[in-house]
Amino acid sequence: MNSFLQNLQIDLPIIQAPMAGTSTPQLAAAVSNAGGLGSIGLGASDAASARAMLAATRAATNRPFNVNLFCHAPARRDRERETAWLRRLAPRFEAFGAEPLQELQEPYTSFVADDAMLAALLEARPKVVSFHFGLPDGDRIEALRAIGATLFATATSLKEAETAVAAGVDAIVAQGFEAGGHRGVFDPAAPDDRLGTLALTRLLARRLDAPVIAAGGIMDGAGVAAALKLGAAAAQLGTAFIGCPESNADAAYRAALFSPSASHTIMTSAISGRPARCLANEFTRFGEEIADAPRPDYPIAYDAGKALNAAAKAKNHGGYGAQWAGQGAPLARAVPAAELMRSLRSELEEALRG
Incomplete structure (x- = not known):
């Protein structure tokens, strides 16, 4: 030893x-x-x-x-950047019948x-x-x-x-x-x-x-x-x-981990505002679509990410979770x-x- x-x-x-x-x-x-x-x-x-x-x-x-x-x-507050980020996310909330967030908070x-x-x-x-x-x-x-x-x-x-x-x-x-x-x-x-x-x-x-x-x-x-x-x-x-x-x-996270998604992890800052490796899902794909958009500071951006995941889960959609996983996930x-x-x-x- x-x-x-x-x-x-x-x-x-x-x-x-x-x-x-x-x-x-x-x-x-x-x-x-x-x-x-x-x-x-x-x-x-x-x-x-x-x-x-x-x-x-x-x-x-x-x-x-x-x-x-x-x-x-x-985190440093930037109301203009945070408002712009919420506008980008608003159609995602609306797709799940949820009211878009009007303001972001620092969750911890x-x-x-x-x-x-x-x-x-x-x-x-x-x-x-x-x-x-x-x-x-x-x-x-x-x-x-x-x-x-x-x-x-x-x-x-x-x-x-x-x-x-x-x-x-x-x-x-x-x-x-x-x-x-x-x-x-x-x-x-x-x-x-x-x-x-x-x-x-x-x-x-x-x-x-x-x-x-x-x-x-x-x-x-x-x-x-x-x-x-x-x-x-x-x-x-x-x-x-x-x-x-x-x-x-949760069940969606486990299902993704033991699916072909495990072979496709991606580094994203869209979910929380900081780079993190995640199983490829709807949230990471959205992040790629708006790769050049400035994110709010971490962990303020995470307030939006958590709320969007909650809205999706309420409609039985598990593709917006923070499904963190490393490149060895298929094992x-x-x-x-x-x-x-x-x-x-x-x-x-x-x-x-x-």
Whole structure:
């Protein structure tokens, strides 16, 4: 067992990705109970909801688990751009007999400005806390370190990884371009080299004096073994767990995951205002049609995306959901998390023997 796993008190180098909105306390607990590191995503939650999720996870496992937070820059309001975006979406709402939104709201607060969330974490004292979209300030990092939390941060480049390590983060999640869900770039307006998981993991493993967690396109034990051979201390899998009954994926999401759509993921900013890899659906196709239209800031744009999905679902149309998935989606399995973890363990052991 490597020292990274010993520090986390886990048996397997397998981390279930947080996946805000899709991961659940039941999923996280099942993964942790099976020897991996389960995760819950609190990025889209308020402090009260976070406390409930933390309590539910702790009630289902006595093993360590990870809690994930969004650290995006607070959204900048631009009424003209937001109004123009709503006008573009209005015919989609009307097609489902729904009243178009008249105004957008910011649906959740970044951890960089959420003192109530920090208080909830200091009270709960989770073993692992991870950051996505950037980093909180030094005071928040020090407060979390003071309760003994091990800190992870997503990085999509060497520069982001070095910034995180210098800030006091303990391990880096190397998010390749293959990964499902939101791209973890610190600055979405900056150029993105779109490094793949293999190249990024190897680069960070060679250049950093910190453990690296490979993430993106990894779906089975052979993929975990490959990441370890590249120098990663562990692998993070998200899409692999969406098909588990413990996930919060709805019926349309599951149907799309186990359909030909799984072979066609696309990076889109139309749903939330930030680049994210999604199964190709009606929303991603709409995004391609208006690729040059300025989006409202994240997560303000997500307010419209969530409302449009709700309008579509009310008419039994599942093509407007945030069906996040990585490029390994065709390898997904519809099995309970404990069974999937047993398979991942067996596949990993076989790959390492070979």
